[in-house]
Amino acid sequence: MSEKPKGLTRDEVRAYLKKKWKTGGNCTVCDANAWVVVEEEYCLPARYEAKNFPVSVVVCERCGATIFFSADIIRGES
Numbered sequence: 572m573s574e575k576p577k578g579l580t581r582d583e584v585r586a587y588l589k590k591k592w593k594t595g596g597n598c599t600v601c602d603a604n605a606w607v608v609v610e611e612e613y614c615l616p617a618r619y620e621a622k623n624f625p626v627s628v629v630v631c632e633r634c635g636a637t638i639f640f641s642a643d644i645i646r647g648e649s
């Protein structure tokens with residue numbers, strides 16, 4: 572029986588953002604600083620090829636603006 576692959580944890584994503592996010596971190600849409608790291612790692616499918624792009628999702632809880640971070644890059648740095 573194969574084990575379910577593990578995605579990045581919220582703590583890993585938060586630690587990465589803390590290290591990398593050098594500006595004030597306010598939302599470019601509503602200027603709040605109220606980001607939420609989404610629990611699961613997601614994959615964006617390629618439009619015309621059988622491949623995908625793993626992402627960690629960060630959402631502004633005030634206005635819903637959503638940012639994707641490359642999960643592979645976060646993994647490479649954690």
Ligand SMILES: [Zn+2]
Pocket residue numbers: 598599600601602603631632633634635636
């Ligand atoms: Zn916002």
